[in-house]
Amino acid sequence: MYQEVGLRSKNAWTPEIDVRIANPPAALLAKYTQKEKAFFYDYAHFVVRLLQDENVTDRIHQVISAERIVTEKPVDIRVMVFPARTFRGRQNRILHGTYSESASQISLYPLRIPKEWVRQEGLDLFRGGSDNLSQRKLRLLYEISESAVSTMIHEILHVKFQQREMSRYGEEALVQKLERQFMQGWEEWILVPVQQALSMVS
Numbered sequence: 702m703y704q705e706v707g708l709r710s711k712n713a714w715t716p717e718i719d720v721r722i723a724n725p726p727a728a729l730l731a732k733y734t735q736k737e738k739a740f741f742y743d744y745a746h747f748v749v750r751l752l753q754d755e756n757v758t759d760r761i762h763q764v765i766s767a768e769r770i771v772t773e774k775p776v777d778i779r780v781m782v783f784p785a786r787t788f789r790g791r792q793n794r795i796l797h798g799t800y801s802e803s804a805s806q807i808s809l810y811p812l813r814i815p816k817e818w819v820r821q822e823g824l825d826l827f828r829g830g831s832d833n834l835s836q837r838k839l840r841l842l843y844e845i846s847e848s849a850v851s852t853m854i855h856e857i858l859h860v861k862f863q864q865r866e867m868s869r870y871g872e873e874a875l876v877q878k879l880e881r882q883f884m885q886g887w888e889e890w891i892l893v894p895v896q897q898a899l900s901m902v903s
């Protein structure tokens with residue numbers, strides 16, 4: 702039997718199944734107040750719901766199918782609770798995600814949100830639905846969502862291209878180009894998944 706175009710094969714990679722929240726080490730947890738911890742755990746849960754939303758998984762499956770991405774072993778996908786540190790001396794370079802081929806692990810980091818803002822204003826961001834959020838908070842929520850989904854797509858593309866012997870620079874340039882292509886029009890298609898991920902807050 703031939704395989705119909707557009708039909709995913711039985712063994713196609715479905716990375717959303719392996720998305721989980723990372724376990725931060727105690728030393729890192731100790732650096733955050735209760736409010737900050739509550740905020741960043743809400744953030745991580747929101748990202749998991751977003752990445753498991755059907756509209757988003759459809760997009761990710763399209764990337765996997767279009768790029769014919771195959772995995773040789775299961776890939777652990779960790780949603781990190783706390784932001785990555787900035788690179789020393791490079792304040793404006795923020796780490797959004799990483800892929801380690803040897804560990805077969807993707808890590809997705811939250812955006813760096815000022816602690817002051819988290820304590821004073823941030824606590825309702827992921828709670829109580831989007832109807833009550835200010836325009837500014839909604840924009841932040843979309844920015845958070847764009848970052849989570851584009852980083853997921855970015856790292857999934859690295860899963861493919863790290864299997865090849867490319868220069869680091871060449872691989873990164875190619876991955877970024879494809880990421881931009883697959884994220885085209887995100888301002889439109891992210892609206893429904895964001896609403897649904899918010900409405901699942903209990």
Ligand SMILES: [Zn+2]
Nearest residue numbers: 855859873876
């Ligand atoms: Zn990269």
